Amino acid sequence: MKIILCITGSIAATESIKLARELRRQNFEVKAFMSDAATQIIHPNSMEFATGQNVVLDLTGQIEHVKYSQADLILVAPATANVITKFTYKISDNPINSLLITAHGHNTPILFVPSMHDSMFKSISDNINKIKSESDYNKLNFVNPRIEEGKAKFPKITDIVLESKRLISLNKNIAESNKNEDFINERDDEISNIKSKKVLITLGGTYEAIDPIRGISNKSSGKMGLELAKEAYSRGLDVKIIAGIVDVDIPKCLDVTYVESSEEMNKKTKELVNEYDIFIATAAVSDFAPINKKDSKISSSINLSLEFKKTEKIIKQIKQINPNIFLVGFKAEYNISNDQMIDLAKKQMKEVGTDLVVANDVSIENCGFGSDNNQVLLIDNDILELPVCSKSEIAEIIFDKLEKRFLN
Incomplete structure (x- = not known):
């Protein structure tokens, strides 16, 4: 070009x-x-x-x-x-x-x-x-x-x-x-299938406060979610980002709402997801949050024990809120085999209704959280194992797959 x-x-x-x-x-x-x-x-x-x-x-x-x-x-x-x-x-x-x-x-x-x-x-x-x-x-x-x-x-x-x-x-x-008037209707169908789709993407990690200055989080940088958002935007799709704690510079041209905790991310997702055709859940949402958040700084001179509660699994509610949405889930596991990852992905698809799962082992060196590269499995009706490649390349492959799905 x-x-x-x-x-x-x-x-x-x-x-x-x-x-x-x-x-x-x-x-x-x-x-x-x-x-x-x-x-x-x-x-x-x-x-x-x-x-x-x-x-x-x-x-x-x-x-x-x-x-x-x-x-x-x-x-x-x-x-x-x-x-x-x-x-x-x-x-x-x-x-x-x-x-x-x-x-x-x-x-x-x-x-x-x-x-x-x-x-x-x-x-x-x-x-x-x-x-x-x-x-x-x-x-x-x-x-x-x-x-x-x-x-x-x-x-x-x-x-x-x-x-x-x-x-x-x-x-x-x-x-x-426009080169051939016979293709005008076909063009309109094609545009309606992918170019007019609205995409909601969550990215980054969440932060669960312990007191006003301390909290727990995770190593998610938001890089994979951002590459997906950029790829969708560059293809002409309408993109909305819900960003947690990130270590990336999000371009000004992208529409983004920032949140902090898992509760805030889940609330905002519920508010918006019914307006979108595709939901891509790349955010690493905390699985646990402190039961009792302190309103003042906890003294560093004491021994401290914390009790945690499980946070809400928002991905389980997406299809209930919007049954027609195309749901892309991300599954990060640690030091397990590909067969085990595929089994866990298929379990998620069955229980949650995920249409496509992107699974990866975060124990692989120079891949996953914070890295520019990753090695993933794309699991839907087929299983595609990708070699180590950049997150921008993975985003391109994922949207190539989505385009084919929406055009068929």
Whole structure:
């Protein structure tokens, strides 16, 4: 897939080199256009190195604004007030503006990443809203900047990549379907089967308070749940996260509600789950909580014994609340065989109604809690044993499996 990266004259252009490199790591082909002002901030050779391709600085007899106007995505990052305003009124006075106007005429998706002083960002809000109002099937969109120190700053690169992948995904099926009118109804069915699905994901650990400053938790980082949320979002699904205690940076583009205890997580899950089509329970919810939480700090000079109670198993109630939901459960065991894990997963499927179980042995070195990798079994009607791989790869495999399930 090809992304045309347009760099304009914001100081945030220095971040475009990193962005281009990350897009290539995500297997995108990247071609850069640079404005004259952008070349005063970074040298075109830097973008040529980052993209592996010549940079377009001027329009020639190759009519570059037409040649590259039907890419999978036109990404304007950074986007200045100047380029946004000129696109609003379709002013074509340089290669980037000419490309944007031509691409818009072809219904190519365009994603703007505004980066400027906050006062300028506020001043062009009407222009941004006008551009959004022209959008058909998410053809025109914006990544919200970080508002800090009186500036609308360049967002995190992970946010930009996620939004880019999502916009491409939302438009991919439509573009393919429009090639042949006979496929219009088939396209609508396909979109209704997966692209319109709402996904609720719990992630991270929970914290059970003993007193105002002490409590018990677990080693769950939230990495697996976050990779699943990012994968779902990048495919165009509507994603909601309920996050407990996490050790990950959740992108701003994701809708997240934070909770702390197992009671809070279970309560929020019950409130929301009836609104969703898919529930993925990656959170490591505490199995036990102190019976008597102290309202004041327990003295460190005494010997302390604690009595615990079992917490509610929310996963057992999901199908009772929403019988039609597709339920994905995670099962973490310690130092057991694959056969034992499969038996426990099938038991959960029978007792809870789980449609897919992701099981793993957390005793395996450099896998599971806190690691970027894992080794899992995917258990439904079939059993798929995956080798050690990254959690992002596991998330992709899981959603490939879900897509096939919803399309059948």
